[in-house]
Amino acid sequence: MKHKTPTLTAIACALSLAASASLGAEVAGGSSTKYVVAGPSSLQGADLAGISMPTTIPPTTNPDDQSGIVSFKNGPIAQTNTAYALSADDNGYYYVRLPNGTIMAETWKTVGPNNTEIYAYRQLGNPEDGFPQFGGEVVAKV
Structure with missing residues (x-):
């Protein structure tokens, strides 16, 4: 019976190297449409993704119709x-409300x-003036 330890060790090392390269990643990104721009935030915190x-x-x-760049951390993630923290409705989803109490979105986590x-x-x-019309959005925080 052959040991598969060298192969598993090589895979573990490759995954480790791949993971360590992402730790120092810059704020950057792309999108699947021509309407979305990723970059350092200018709304709800400066210089965040x-x-x-x-x-x-x-x-x-x-370009005049683009919102400022909204921070994921302080915008949608914090709102969710x-x-x-305020509780779900009967259907299990949560509402994101504007400061005036108006429901802006449903959210799941x-x-x-x-x-x-x-x-x-x-x-x-x-949304509030100057914030994006986002339709539907999924964000992953790794």
Whole structure:
């Protein structure tokens, strides 16, 4: 019977190297559409990983119609955590409310493999002025 330890060790080393390279990752990213811009945030915290989207419906590619770049950490992730602290409705989802109490979105949160936090949002109302019209969004925090 052959031992598979050298192969497993090689796989573990490769995964370790791949993981260590991501620890110092810069704020960067991409998107699947021409409307989304990733970069350092300018709203809800400066220089954090963020995203900008159109503020108009229907969306346009005009730079004047883009929101500021909203911090994931202090924007959607913090809003979901606040909604969870306030309790779910009867259907198990949580509402994100504007400061005036208006419901802006429904949100869900789950934890996946390797403690990856996954946040999902569905827009129900208009966000505050200057914030993006996001429709639906899924964010993973690793």
